[in-house]
Amino acid sequence: MLGAPKGRYIMSLKTSRRDFLSAGLMVPVAGAASNFGLLQSPDKRPAKAADGPAKLDYRVLGSTGVRVTTVGFGCMITSDPSVIERAADVGINYFDTARGYQHGNNERMVGAALGARRKQLILSTKSDSGNKASLLKDLETSLAELKTDYVDIWYLHGKDKPTEIRDDMIEAQQIARQQGKIRFAGMSTHALPLMAEWTVQKRAFDVVLTVCNFAIDKSMDDAIAAVAKTGTGVVGMKVMAGGFRDIKPSNPLYSKLQRDGAMLAALKWVLKRPDMHTTIPSMTDMDQLDENLRAMAEPYSAGDDKILSAHLEQIRPLYCRFCGECDGACAKGLPVADMLRILTYADGYRQFALARERFQELPVQHTSVRCGDCAECTVQCPHGVQVAERLTRAQELFA
């Protein structure tokens, strides 16, 4: 299993995990944005020079060789095709949908919006079917709805355990590729730390679509790096972090996050990683599109770091950085870091069964401890994680 974090590791927004060299090329696209800004809000800064076109940042999607804009377009909740049309016009070249989104309506809308531009763009869709026949049937439907004779990337959708991927599903992708109906095989997952080792060994996928945001832990960080190192293309989703996901425009916090630039900062944070080849933030309107375009035109700054640090403060009580400072600190001898990691499987990656299995594998002298029996917790996390509360939750869920 990759990502069993041991030893010291402090996640810092200010100090990047690796040497985040500038991997992208800032490429102005002549003519891509005629009339760009016509629908601009006067208080928004567009992602373009005063008189020039939008600035686009490209990377190569692993060994596929495909050149993609670092900001792609997640079409899932887009309701008006004009936003997709404009994104394509200004130069975003990667668009993502799935067979299951809105019972197929999303693919239909995306196909209509891209229209004649389709062959100049990179288009991906997904199927969550569980066998070869259903997958191939889904692909035929996807091609019809998207009004195309091929998709560039076809993902097995939402696979969070290696056992969820059978050989005949990989065979379906191979058949589709031989028939020219897909260019590349992909797999999407919310639990890359649980999938990375298998993915690296199996080498069945050209592209992996994974969660990546400023709130990820070391296990996810390592998993992304390990997969990218093999030449697999890596696409980031949930790039605004889970903390933003449920905040809707009607919520005052939504405006605050936008005003503060938190969403833009979160996207820029992901783009710092050279092993993250592109991203698919959801966009519902022109304003979000304009803001996301800025992520390609502006570098991650100290100001962005400050914004995200402030947001991390809000989730600090839940968020273990796996720095190892707590090792040996528990009066009852609990392996605190291991237990918090196990809890992350459940709360972070939604793998409750796996989390319980891992918990039950701990020695009985650990699984039988109840933190509520201690008058005071001896573990003081230097990063503010409320250790006793988190361990109590693990004991309630798994013991």
Add this chain to the structure above:
Amino acid sequence: MKSFLLFWISLVAAAAAGAQDYLTCSFVPGWEQSGAKRSFTPDNLFDYRDGAAEGYLIFSFARMQGIDCKSGGVTLAIDVSDMTDADSAYGMFAANRDTSQPIAKIGMGGQLLSQSLLFAKGRYFVEIVETEGGIDQTTVLQSFADKMLPLLEGRDTPPEALQWFPPENLISERLVPESVLGMKILKRGYVAKYARGQAFVVIEDSPGAAADTMQKLRARFGAAITPTMLGDEGFSAKVQYLDGICVFRKGRYVAGYANLPDASQAAARSAQLFARLP
């Protein structure tokens, strides 16, 4: 493993206060439950729907209860989602229905296809789907719906707003939960797609709030607009992506037409919409 799953499901079910535990496969003779019932909230819907969960959350999803029913080699996945209010439930239905197929009178509105039945009633959005896609299941699907409908509380008439759109050449109507016409200024509203162009109605809290929205729209479109004598205030324009557009205010309603060949056509169609608004 199985006992843990049951334990977890019971925990989630307990947390989902108010979830109605009425689902049973015995609604239709010959059908038996397969596996445990499932229950999801906004926090864990991703476990079940993966990325598609966002499409539920944007429509005010509160909780879901589901069950798989089996007969012979056929499995039906039945999921009932509480969408908080009837408008959101209908909106969810409209976003998920096949717009090339007709709407049936099932609850507020439904769509019965050979392998699936979707409908909304009250604040509930119901999906019954034959998971592997085999022979025609319309009779069975309808039978399940017939048993479930009386158990679901709430309205069985579509949102009043749908009646406001002129019916000629109307293809489909839906609730757009945020950013109508792709503009954040138009927060939430109904959109009707026509053979040519689309109409929209955004309902603001007050005439003053609607006037503020109009002001923001004028600022956004800038010099492209021409004032139009319609309602309390209005304008028309020809702009990229929305083509010919006309927007007017009638009390707290901000409405109009877009994506018509020119602004004058948008204004003419808007006059028809104006006449139908309350």
